[in-house]
Every structure is written in C-alpha cells, then in structure tokens.
Amino acid sequence: MQAADLAIITALESARSFTSAARQLGVAHTTVSRKLKELEDHFGTRLADRRDDGVVLTPEGERLLESARRIETELAGLERDIAGRDHRLTGHVTLTTVDALAWLYLPTLTQFRTRHPQIELALEVTAEPRNLSRREAQVALRATNAPDDHLFGRQLGSLDFFPYAAANLADLGPEMPWLEYGGTDCSQPAGRWMRRNHPLVRPGASLPTPLMMFRAVAGGLGAGLVPSALAETAPGLVRLEETPAFSIGIWLLTPMELRQTARIRALFEAFAGSGR
Template sequence: MQAGDLTFLVALAEARTFSAAARRLDTSHTTVARKLRLLERYFGTRLAERVGDGVVLTQAGEEALKSADRIAEELASLERRVAGRDSSLSGRISLTSVDILVWRYMPLLSQFRSRFPDIELAVSTETEVLSLSRRDAEVALRLTNSPEGYLFGHEIGRFNFAVFGHRELTSDGRPLDALPWLEYSSRDCRERSAEWKKRHVPKAVSSCYLPTPLMMLAAVRSGMGVGALPVEIAAQEPDLACLVPEPCFSLGVWLLAPEELRQTARVRALFDFLRSGDSEHVPSLDLTATGV
C-alpha cells in the first residue's frame, strides 16, 4: 500500500458516493470501487458499506481515515516548510477568497502582477474559502472576525454591514419586517445577519438565500428584497437606500497564510503590497459593465 491509496478513502468519506468521489479525484467510479476493495483486502476488514444510495465508513474505516488525515497534514506541512525557504520573487501563489473581495481588491492585485511579473497568481473564488492547512491554497483573503489561530496574517480592511434596499421597493412606507428579506447562506455573514434580524425584525420572513455579499448586492439591486450589505460598497450605489443607519455587524478583511510560508519571498511581497495598498486605489464595484 502507498500513502496515496488512502486519498480514495478520504474522497469517499467526504463525497459519500462512489460517483461523487470519482468526480472529486478526476477518475472513474470503477477505479474508486477497485481501490476500496484493494484497501479492504490489505487491511483484512471492511472499511465502508452501502447505506441507501450512499456509502459510510465502518469503525475500521474511520480509524484509517484518521491516519490518512494525519499523513496528508504531515505531507502538506513538509511541503510548506520546504516552500517557505524560497527566497526568489518568482513562482506561483494560489490565492483563495470570496468573489466580492477579489473584485474589491482586483486593482491592487493587478498592480502587484505588474510590479512582480515573475510571480504567477492563481485566484480561486469559492462560497467557503479553501483550506490553507491542507495546502488547497497558499494565501487566503477572508471576510471574518475569527481567523484561524495557526495562520499568520493581518487585517487589511473592514466591511460594515447595514440593511439596504432598492428605492423603488422601499418607497411605499412599509415597515421593515413587512418587506421581502434576503439572507446569507454562508456561515460568517449568515450567523451575524440572523442574530441582528432576531433582535430588530423578528417577524421578517426571508424569501431567498445567497452565498456571498456580491450576490446579495446583485439581488438587492434587482429589487428582489432587502438585505445586509457592506456600507463601503452599497453606499456607492445611487439606486439603493440605507434603511437602518447603524451597522448590523462588521467583518474584517484578513490576509492569511500558513506560518511556514511567512518568510517566502513571493508571499511576503504580496502581503507587503496589499497591506500598504492605498484604499483610494480600491474602487467601488461597477456591476453594470459585467452583467451581474
């Protein structure tokens, strides 16, 4: 058995079906099933069993999964430690974030690429940003008040969220709790927005759930409903009205990386560049030109 064989068990545990695990590993359904059979033959016991349409790990499978996770983390840690010794201003940086932060900071990222043309920047946007501990990405730009303690980073900005709605939707004088409400489906924004609504508009009914502030902005602009948006962005929109003057909640913009990459030249260059970036060079969003 090779350490890499355990990735099939990890994928199966996370995906819960052979087909979904195969898609995650970019392989075939039969390959995943065959690898599982080989692992079970090697260990001499069942590692997974079918339950309905899905697959769940047995107790032995759970034990193997714990070891697989430890092996994966050790390999990722080794890779980060080795990569952290790189002193050249070249190579690749994988940056994970949510869409509104990439959009907000794209002018600075563009300037960074012009300043350091030998550094390749790979940007991914997910509803939930990728893990840095498993080396899914090297640097994260996150909207949070509680960054992981094992990561190195700085707060480079802050978003203050307030309730906004399209002026046409809110011009009839209806009370806040009678308006159609939009809610977040992602954790940090959802928890804080729901807590504020419970205290201030307990009778409000949410009619739609959206994953990111950028999608929320597009929905509010379309008149779909009212919702919490970053004041720093929504206040620039002439068709939107701020319905509650006090912010509902506030989230920091954090730039984060594993501690092992702290002294890597290309990562340090990105940190220094974004930390020193003038906020005047971070414009408000113009969604009209993009069709959002």
C-alpha cells in the same frame, strides 16, 4: 503501495460512495474500485463494505484512515516547510476568497500581477472556505471576526453592513419589501438585526452572499443589509440608517510556515495599502 494511494481511503470515508469519491479525486469510478482492491490485497484484509446507506470503512479501514491522515498532515507540513524557505519572486500562489472580496480587491490583484509577472496567481472564488493547512490554497482572503489562531494573518479592514434600498423603494416605510441572507456567515448577525428592528417583516427572498445581496438591492428587489464598500459603487442606493447593523473583519491569512516565502510576502505587501 504509494502514499498517494491512501487518498482513496480518506475520499471513501468522507464521500461514502465510489462515485462521489471518484468525483472528489478527479478520477474514474473504476479507478477507485481498483485502487481499493489493490490496497486490500496489499494488507490482506477488507477495508470497506458496501451497505444500503453507502460505503463504510471496516475497523481495519478505520486504522488505515488514521495512518493516512497522519501521513497527509506530515507531507503537507514538509511541503510548507520547504516552500517557506523559497526566497524567489517566482512560482505559484493560490488565493482563495469569496465573491464580494474578490470583486472589491480585484484592482489590488491586478496591480500585483503587473508588478510581479513571474508569480503565477490563481484566484479561487468559492462559498466554502479552503483548508490552508491541507494545501488547498496558500493564502485566504476572508471575512471573519474569528480568524484561525494557527494561521499568520493581517487584518485589512472590515465590511460594515448598513440597510440600503433602491431610491424608488426608500420611502415605502412599513410596506418596503426586505431581503435576508441564507446559509452564510452573515445570516446570524443579519437575522438578529432584522428581529430587533423589523420583527413583523417576513423577507421576500434569501440571498447567499453579500455580493448577490448588493446586486439584488441595487436591482430594486427589496431592501437589505449590504457592505458599504459595495453600496458606495451604486449611486442609486439609499442608506436607510447611519449606524451599521454589524461589521465583519477582512483578513489575509496564510500558514505560519509560508509567511516568509518571497511570493507570499509580496502578496501581503500588495494588500497592505488596500484597507477597507
């Protein structure tokens, strides 16, 4: 048995099916079944049961899951500690962020690549935040007002959300169609603002991210709350109020163990002059 084999148990616990676990691990369905059988033969006991509601770990499987997570955490810490001692301006850096911030900071990333061609930069744009502690990425560019306190971070600025509309809609008054956020960190503060300022309005569409909201508002689909940093790139948009509806901080974050790594420091320095 190898430490990597224990990933089968953690994947089955979270996915609750062999097919989903295989997809999560990037292997074939038969590989998950075979590896589980090998683990059960090694320990001499059943580790998981197939039920109508999915795969469920046995008590022995739960004990192995606890050990697997502990080993995974220790290996991740060891890897970060070793990486943190690397003082070379080479190697790989994975930066995870959301679409709006990727779009806004693309010039900064371009300058970084030009200045440090020996550093391989991978940009992951996803709606779901990656777990830095579990090595899913080394650096995160996040919009948040509550950054994780176990991470090293620098606030780059903030996204200030104002109500905007396309010029042809700006004078419609009560008849103006409105858009809302759905399923993002923006949905709660945006929803509170809408209830205070337009309690009788029923939004006509829901957008998943600030960048999608910006594109929809700029396209004339309706009025909505858009970060001013995005809206200022579209001259045809009209700001409907001069007071921001809400603001969200922009943070660059990395695990504490990596903050002294040369390539991570170089990336932080590149962002230092890119406040919003």
